Structures are given as C-alpha cells and as structure tokens.
Amino acid sequence: MTMARVLRLHPEDNVGIALTDLVPGEEGASEAVPRGHKFALRLIREGEFVRKYGQIIGTATMDIPIGAHVHVQNLGMGEDRGGDAGQSGMPTITPAAQQDSFLGFPRADGRAGTRNFIGILTTVNCSGSVAQFIAEDAERRGLLNDLPNVDGIVPIAHGTGCGMADRGEGYDILLRTLAGYAQHPNFGAILVVGLGCEVMQLPVLQSAPQLKDPAHFRFLTIQNQGGTRATIDAARPVLRELAETANQVKRVPIPASKLVIGLQCGGSDGLSGITANPALGVASDMVVAQGGTTILSETSEIYGAEHLLTRRAAPEVAEALMARIRWWEDYTARFGGHMNNNPSPGNKKGGLTTILEKSLGAVAKGGSAPLSAVYRYGEPVRTSGFVFMDSPGYDPCSVTGQIASGANLIVFTTGRGSVSGYRPVPCIKLASNNDLWSRMGDDMDINCGDIIDGTSLQDKGAEIYAAILEVASGKPTKSEAQGFGRVEFVPWQIGATM
Structure with a gap:
C-alpha cells in the first residue's frame, strides 16, 4: 500500500504537511519542502492568517504562492493568537470499566512510588560535591548490596541556594522544590546535606512537620561536621540506617x-x-x-x-x-x-x-x-x-x-x-x-x-x-x-x- 506523502490536518487549513522530503513538482510542492515542514495549498495573501490544525499559527509576511514552502521566510507571529477550540462545554472522561494496577511502593501519606531510592538532597550548590562524594563512597563500599528493595542512591545537586534573597518568589520556589523532593514517593528515605552558612538554611527544611521522622529523614551540615571527609564518614552509617528502613517496603499491587x-x-x-x-x-x-x-x-x-x-x-x-x-x-x-x-x-x-x-x-x-x-x-x-x-x-x-x-x-x-x-x-x-x-x-x-x-x-x-x-x-x-x-x-x- 502506498502511504500518503502530504497531510492536511483540518479542512480549513491552508497549508499541508510534508510527511517525507519533497522536491519541486512532487505532491503539489513548487519548491523543496523538508519532512515535517509546511507548504501552501493555495495562494496565501500577505497579512492573511496561516492555519494548521484548523487554528491560527501566524500571519503571512508576504504573498505565498501555491506550493511554496511556508516557514520563517514568509510566516510571522502577527498580532492575533488563538482561535476557535472547535467545541464548547465541559468534556467528560468515562471511568475505566476495569481498574488496572502496577507494582509500586506504598507510602504512609497515601501516595505510591514507582522507584525506591535513597536521596541525598542539598540545600545549596556548595554542598553538591560532598553529596556526590557520599554517594560514591557508599557505592564503592557496596553499602546497599544486601538490600534488594532499594534501587540505589540519588545525590541531588543544583546551582543555587545562596547569593539570593532570603524571601520572595525565587526563595519560595526553591523551598517548594526542595521540600517536594524531600517528600517524594520515589524516595524511601532522605539525607539532607547543607554547608551551614547558605541562604537556604537547612533548619528551614528540617522544621517541616513532614520531615520530622528520623527513620526516614536525617540532616548533616558540613561546617558543623568538620569538613568534607568528616561529613562523608558521618554520612556512611546514617545512609545505612536509612537504607535499612527503606528496604522494609516491597513492591505490591497498587491501583x-x-x-x-x-x-x-x-x-x-x-x-x-x-x-x-x-x-x-x-x-x-x-x-x-x-x-x-x-x-x-x-x-x-x-x-x-x-x-x-x-x-x-x-x-x-x-x-x-x-x-x-x-x-x-x-x-x-x-x-x-x-x-x-x-x-x-x-x-x-x-x-x-x-x-x-x-x-x-x-x-x-x-x-x-x-x-x-x-x-x-x-x-x-x-x-x-x-x-x-x-x-x-x-x-x-x-x-x-x-x-x-x-x-x-x-x-x-x-x-x-x-x-x-x-x-x-x-x-x-x-x-x-x-x-x-x-x-x-x-x-x-x-x-x-x-x-x-x-x-x-x-x-x-x-x-x-x-x-x-x-x-x-x-x-x-x-x-x-x-x-x-x-x-x-x-x-x-x-x-x-x-
């Protein structure tokens, strides 16, 4: 069966989509049109809307002859956007007749994990390398080798946490993000590592009621521990304890x-x-x-x-x-x-x-x-x-x-x-x-x-x-x-x- 080489997505569209590379003269194209690109199905006048999906995608910046390649050289944003959604009223989704399930990790808050990692979360870029060192040390020593239900250790480093305002939208976003990862259902337990003098202070995260359980959440500060090596040494038994807790949860059928x-x-x-x-x-x-x-x-x-x-x-x-x-x-x-x-x-x-x-x-x-x-x-x-x-x-x-x-x-x-x-x-x-x-x-x-x-x-x-x-x-x-x-x-x- 010969497959179509051009697709018109909606009756009101004035462009077609090349499904393969077209050369001049093929499928109505008057010039080369690469796969996935558009060409004019009729003459499109300068200032006229160009439509794809039955919707406005821009305005012709010049007359576009039939068959011409429609792209940045002749199509601009224009002043209008949006259009008719093609329907009115709230749609509905019929509930499935059969409840499917997957094998996941149930969490105390009612959510479910698709993985069961130990996380090493950092409050600031300055503790990112130490988090990596802690994870590498644990992997090198085979700290999790006898814990089959733990998927591994995930250090979370980033490029911020200091040199920023200690209030306002940027601070709130970072705090929400770190708190969301700390409580994520794909983490069976979390170690949070801070430097000590950063804007995003570790005690701020530590004060959240959800992070009070020491069996699942522990905290270390590099400056208080006495530096990099001391922090790695202190983290080793902590990670083992957290991993043993996480290993108690097994995959079970979950809706x-x-x-x-x-x-x-x-x-x-x-x-x-x-x-x-x-x-x-x-x-x-x-x-x-x-x-x-x-x-x-x-x-x-x-x-x-x-x-x-x-x-x-x-x-x-x-x-x-x-x-x-x-x-x-x-x-x-x-x-x-x-x-x-x-x-x-x-x-x-x-x-x-x-x-x-x-x-x-x-x-x-x-x-x-x-x-x-x-x-x-x-x-x-x-x-x-x-x-x-x-x-x-x-x-x-x-x-x-x-x-x-x-x-x-x-x-x-x-x-x-x-x-x-x-x-x-x-x-x-x-x-x-x-x-x-x-x-x-x-x-x-x-x-x-x-x-x-x-x-x-x-x-x-x-x-x-x-x-x-x-x-x-x-x-x-x-x-x-x-x-x-x-x-x-x-x-x-x-x-x-x-």
Whole structure:
C-alpha cells in the first residue's frame, strides 16, 4: 500500500504537511519542502492568517504562492493568537470499566512510588560535591548490596541556594522544590546535606512537620561536621540506617489511580503535534479514566493554544490559567524578551515556525480530559485528573517542577532527539518520527513515527499506557539503563543573584 506523502490536518487549513522530503513538482510542492515542514495549498495573501490544525499559527509576511514552502521566510507571529477550540462545554472522561494496577511502593501519606531510592538532597550548590562524594563512597563500599528493595542512591545537586534573597518568589520556589523532593514517593528515605552558612538554611527544611521522622529523614551540615571527609564518614552509617528502613517496603499491587504522570516534550519537530503528542494525549486520557493524574506544564509553550485548555475548564480554573499567562507576558517583557522567543533553532529546523504552531502541537499531550486544576511551580498536586503546573519551557527545569509536585513517572516526546533522565523518577521517551527512532534508538523507548504509516493514535496511546504500567512496576527505561539523571535537577531561578 502506498502511504500518503502530504497531510492536511483540518479542512480549513491552508497549508499541508510534508510527511517525507519533497522536491519541486512532487505532491503539489513548487519548491523543496523538508519532512515535517509546511507548504501552501493555495495562494496565501500577505497579512492573511496561516492555519494548521484548523487554528491560527501566524500571519503571512508576504504573498505565498501555491506550493511554496511556508516557514520563517514568509510566516510571522502577527498580532492575533488563538482561535476557535472547535467545541464548547465541559468534556467528560468515562471511568475505566476495569481498574488496572502496577507494582509500586506504598507510602504512609497515601501516595505510591514507582522507584525506591535513597536521596541525598542539598540545600545549596556548595554542598553538591560532598553529596556526590557520599554517594560514591557508599557505592564503592557496596553499602546497599544486601538490600534488594532499594534501587540505589540519588545525590541531588543544583546551582543555587545562596547569593539570593532570603524571601520572595525565587526563595519560595526553591523551598517548594526542595521540600517536594524531600517528600517524594520515589524516595524511601532522605539525607539532607547543607554547608551551614547558605541562604537556604537547612533548619528551614528540617522544621517541616513532614520531615520530622528520623527513620526516614536525617540532616548533616558540613561546617558543623568538620569538613568534607568528616561529613562523608558521618554520612556512611546514617545512609545505612536509612537504607535499612527503606528496604522494609516491597513492591505490591497498587491501583493505577496512584499514577501521577508528568507530560513533557522537548526538541519537537513538525511531526510531534501529529504523532507522539496526540498519542500521549490518548494515554493521558487512559490514566485519567483510571482515576490517576497527568500534569501538563511549560506555560511558555502553551501560549497561543491556551483557549484549547480554558474551554475544558471550570471558570475559576480557566482564570487561574490565564493569570499565569498574563504573568508570563509581564515576566518576559520585564527582561526585554517576548513570548515568540520560542521555537528554538532545532524546532525550526524540524518544521515549527511560530510559538502558536508549537503550542497547538504541545497541548495535544493533554488529551481531551477536563482541566481540573492549575498549580504553581513545584506546588504539591493533590487533585486527580488532568492538571496544569506553571513552568518554563526549558525541559529539565519543567520536569524538576513536576517531580517536586509529585509526578512519579515522566513521559517525554521528542522529534529532534533528547538525551536526559530525571532520577528519582523514570522517564519514557517517545520518538515522533521513524528517522529519529532509527538514529537514536538507544535513547528512545517507543516509536510513534509509525502513526504516519497507518498505526492509529488509539493503538499507539494504548501502547504508551501499557509501557507506563510496566515502567511503574520496575522495568528500566532507556535513560535509566544508561545512567541519566545526575545533572537534570534544575530548579527554576527567579530573581537577582547577589
């Protein structure tokens, strides 16, 4: 069977998508059009809206002849964004007829872990290397070798915690993020290491009621211990005690309603919004139907498509989302930026021209469920269903916030390719196209490029959902197998560095 080489996503679209590289004269193209890129299906006049997905993705900056390649040379942001979402009224998701389960780690607060790590959390960059040294010492000595239910030790180092204001939005975000990791269900126990003189003082974290249990939470300060070597020596028996406590918890069947999935995309291309993202949206709906939670984020990458979310939300939830959009417009303007600073050079090479186009594809990760809540960065997610967490579009920073909010598994779509992992949380990578799957198969878990070849979105979504249950039950992802997750803890930094 001959597969289509051009795709028109909506009857109102005036551009088609090349599913393979086209040369002049092929499939109505008047010039070369790379795979994933757009070309004009009719004459588009200067100033006219360009439409994809039946939505506005920008304005023609010149007359675009029929068959011409539509991209940065003739398509701009324009003054308008958004459009008709194509539906009105609140959607519903029918609860699943059968309750699925995974093998996870039950936690005292009612949440569930998909992994059972010992964490070494740092309050400041100055204690980051010592946290790494403690972990290396424990691994070298085989400290966990006889503890089969513990998955390993995860040191969490970062680049902030001092040289910052001791109050305000930036401080609050870092405190929320560290507290979220300290209490994360994928950690069976936590050792927190501080230097002693930093702005983000260890006693502030230590004072949280949830961190009072010495069987699961312990604290060390390098200056008080007497330096690096003394801190490593002091940490060794502490880690062993924490690990023995964590080892008492075993994997047991847990309802899929305890899944909290962070939805992410990075290195997107022109096919991401057609294959991997909507397929993940199907899987998201399946998780929600089980009573679970999925978290969409990257506020700067839903810009221009927010109407597709607000129309799926109660008025107060829609207003909460729009408040974050307005905050971002002000935030970028304050620093001389603009919201269309996105897409990145790699996105553009893959066929994405404006943030409107990128956002319309990115929102597809959220499926069709109602938007039930909006959270700030790193704020604990306590609402089941499909929710939104405010964050930058920078992938490591956004995922860090989702994990701090309680995500126990990440699913990450990519069209250009991504090499990253997010310990203590496993990350499933979805390739948007067959070429990426063949080139970077060691980093990709599932190929969504075969949707172009005829695999249905429903079938691919079911495949992704099945993989979520398998990974939540302990199956390693490609990024876990390669050891990723050592440098991807990137809290959102707002405010002056002093």
